[in-house]
Amino acid sequence: MTAAKDRVKIMHRARKKKNRISFIYFLALVFFAAAEIIIIRNYLDNSHESIVADNTVTEYKISDAENDFLILVNADNSIPENYEPELTELSNGQSVDSRIYPDLQEMFDDMREQGIYPVVGEGYRTAEAQQKAMDDKIEAFMNDGYSEKRAKKAAAEQVAAVGTSEHQLGLAVDINADKTKSDNEEVYNWLAENAYKYGFILRYPKDKVKITGFDYEPWHYRYVGKENAEKIYSSGLCLEEYLEK
Numbered sequence: 001m002t003a004a005k006d007r008v009k010i011m012h013r014a015r016k017k018k019n020r021i022s023f024i025y026f027l028a029l030v031f032f033a034a035a036e037i038i039i040i041r042n043y044l045d046n047s048h049e050s051i052v053a054d055n056t057v058t059e060y061k062i063s064d065a066e067n068d069f070l071i072l073v074n075a076d077n078s079i080p081e082n083y084e085p086e087l088t089e090l091s092n093g094q095s096v097d098s099r100i101y102p103d104l105q106e107m108f109d110d111m112r113e114q115g116i117y118p119v120v121g122e123g124y125r126t127a128e129a130q131q132k133a134m135d136d137k138i139e140a141f142m143n144d145g146y147s148e149k150r151a152k153k154a155a156a157e158q159v160a161a162v163g164t165s166e167h168q169l170g171l172a173v174d175i176n177a178d179k180t181k182s183d184n185e186e187v188y189n190w191l192a193e194n195a196y197k198y199g200f201i202l203r204y205p206k207d208k209v210k211i212t213g214f215d216y217e218p219w220h221y222r223y224v225g226k227e228n229a230e231k232i233y234s235s236g237l238c239l240e241e242y243l244e245k
Contacts, residue, residue, distance in 0.1 A: 095170065137159045202220070204217040
């Protein structure tokens with residue numbers, strides 16, 4: 001009888017020990033499951049934040065003046081629909097973004113003091129004026145004997161399509177010589193060496209045609225601000241390369 005009772009006690013203790021182990025195992029499973037959920041949630045939250053941060057960096061904001069001066073406009077990057085520059089009209093009827101006018105005027109004054117006389121041949125263009133520039137260039141090539149298809153292709157290498165022209169920003173100027181007092185070569189040489197000091201860069205350099213998509217234009221200058229212009233000039237990069245870095 002005593003032996004039977006002892007066996008019952010032993011079985012009871014074994015059952016309690018087994019239940020205790022099972023409970024501890026259960027708690028461990030719950031703990032690890034909760035930890036895994038927290039780790040996954042943190043990972044997803046952090047991933048979302050990094051994506052938002054990247055979008056914030058690359059997003060163009062029309063109200064940001066620095067971004068306005070560095071906005072990239074080319075065949076692959078159109079002007080934002082809400083872009084409307086405030087313009088200042090020049091004495092010859094051309095217009096530019098009002099923010100670049102003081103530096104443009106200072107540059108022209110310094111050139112004249114050195115006996116070089118520039119004029120703004122082209123400043124801001126409306127979409128209609130840009131389309132006319134394209135149509136006129138196509139017509140000129142066709143008058144030279146080009147087929148319509150070939151004329152359009154050649155024109156596209158020299159004139160931007162509507163919505164992809166820097167002239168529609170008001171930040172680009174075609175600078176030529178006042179032929180009664182200077183010649184273009186004098187103007188182009190001076191600009192190539194000094195324009196960056198006033199915030200302007202040569203937009204389509206001779207050795208960057210494959211990158212910019214445009215033929216060399218020694219008259220076409222783009223305002224990017226003095227600090228950026230000095231960096232671009234010193235680096236030898238074009239605007240596309242500078243922005244990529």
